[in-house]
Amino acid sequence: MEMQNHPLSSLFDQLGLDSSEQDIFDFITEYGPFLRTEELHHACFWSESQAAFLKEAKNEDADWAEVVDQLDAMLRARED
Template sequence: MLGEPEYNMNELFAQLGLESSDEAIDKFIANNQLAKEEKLTESDIWNDNQRMFLQEEWSKDAVWVETIDELNVRLHPDA
């Protein structure tokens, strides 16, 4: 029997089709800092499928929303 999936940053990056090691996530975040006024889901760092996933999960207040919020905070250090 499989346990409940984990909704953490590593799993979110895997879900987005990105390298999901801690080091790769830290590097992605460091290399893709967003301007204060730039919305996470409107950034050009995502392809269409990634953007759609983030928008849908955010709008539905789905299971990923807390992790997406954490990513948003980490990509907006000056906010």
């Protein structure tokens, strides 16, 4: 099976979020930093369907897993 490398903007599109560079920056600024002890899909700012997608992407090591990891790291980056 060939894995696809999705850009962050495609993940935001998949989640039904605005996906311009500015929109992504604004999202990270608004919701980061995110606690290291909580799994990304448990964050209170996701809808049920968004959380399910993120969980499935990670649990099944889907072709979205890499970009989900990228988003996770970006949301935690400001945490000290």
